[in-house]
Amino acid sequence: MIEALILGFVQGLTEFLPISSSAHLRILGEFLPGAQDPGAAFTAITQLGTETAVVVFFWRDIVRIISHWFGSFTGRVPRHDPDARMGWLIIIGSIPIVVLGLFFQDEIETVLRSLWITATMLVVFGIILGLADWAGAKRRKLDQITVPHGIYFGLAQSLSLIPGVSRSGGTITMGLLLGYERAAAARYAFLLAIPAVFGSGLFQLFKSFGEPAVYGPIETAAATIVAFVVAILVIAFFMNYISKHSFLPFVIYRILLGGVIFVLLGTGTIQAI
Template sequence: MGFFDALFLGFIQGLTEFIPVSSSAHLRIIGEFLPNGADPGATFTAITQLGTEAAVVVYFWRDIVRIVKQWSRALVGKAPKNDPDARMGWLIIVGSLPIIVLGLVFQDEIETTFRSLWLVASMLIIFGILMGIADVVGKKTRSLQQLTVGRGVVFGFAQALALIPGVSRSGGTITAGLFMGFSRTAAARYSFLLALPAVFGSGFYQLAKSFSGPQVFGPLETLSATVVAFIVGIGVIAFLMNWLSKHSFWPFVVYRVLLGGTILVLLATGVLQG
């Protein structure tokens, strides 16, 4: 695959990272349909996610600065420990622990077994249905001020499921949030902030690893794709936050089930190899 393939995959990464349809699943699937198609790999996926997470930093810059500042001040006793922003800093740390631990434990599977198209398609369908159920039964009354350590851990384990392409980092955490009674916008906001430590950690780890072995795309292609993902990602965050204040997740649910079903049919008929 070449330079323009990388740019296109970067565009797809930016387009699908924040909406609950699994960006890693889309990169895995679309890679198969490009000229000389192949799996772009876990390394390319993780590095391009640095671009979309940089978009989160830009979009939520004021929130992030405020949280880091108050958390740091509370740490040295210059701000109350129950300060809402300081508390959010701790909740982001606690919620990040599951994906860090499980990411290290299942590192080999993340780069091999978990990228099976059979598994990806199944996860698209299963977690699409779970999201639809959560959107119907969730009370959607809780705000982030009602986030506790226990709920933060639940969010964290839901995020960790996104180590399997097809689950969706935002989809998993938002679904968990809806089941726990949080509003759509509150669940999405925490989901985006919670992803920062995990994605930056994974992305820079994979970036360091990329220097020691062959990759599907070279450094220039990967960098360019990451920049495209950043630019597109900013627009998608703004769209999604506005969308969630007025609409449900059902268009994404239907899309996930149809895409997953289509991939299963293509695999079963031999058009795609899993």
């Protein structure tokens, strides 16, 4: 139970920062007494807690988007309404991760969880995030997202299927490369994650019934609740932070963490699989 609570805390702390929560759970598992990977199912289920935090934090936005999206079918809301368009953009942007997640499910749960891959993704995408934050125009706002950009955002989000990339980090990086403001890119990244995370988490929850797991249902539920509480605080901090500061601290942290994992793997202190 203590291990599960620690993992839930880390999940909530890292899910919305561009540093990859799945990477942190994967790495942390090596240092807990059992010294084992918590598993893709545990990660996906605890993400239900963090994504519920997004729903709570952006509740008004979500209700408005859904109501305007449905209203656009009846003519009550113009089809070019920004919130109605956002509903379509979230649907379109969710397609890549659903398709790739189903197609590469076995690889996601096995070979892609190698710590060699995780460390590499932490460093590589940390550098890309830094370059995007430095070179991006940061002029476009949330209501300027186009359908092609929604697809690009979705493809970037799908990279988070690989531990070390980061769901928010990959999507925000794409937003910066496309010229969006930091806050706009982050806001869309959080909204875009809702269908994918709930879909993945509920699928893994259903699939976990009757299957052996590192943590039982009570431990996993407790970790999910902890992740929810911590995530609420992190979202509030992060949205305030990026409106005033760059992503440089996160870039440095990713590169340093990746480097430490390379050293630990190279010296045999931890195992890749």
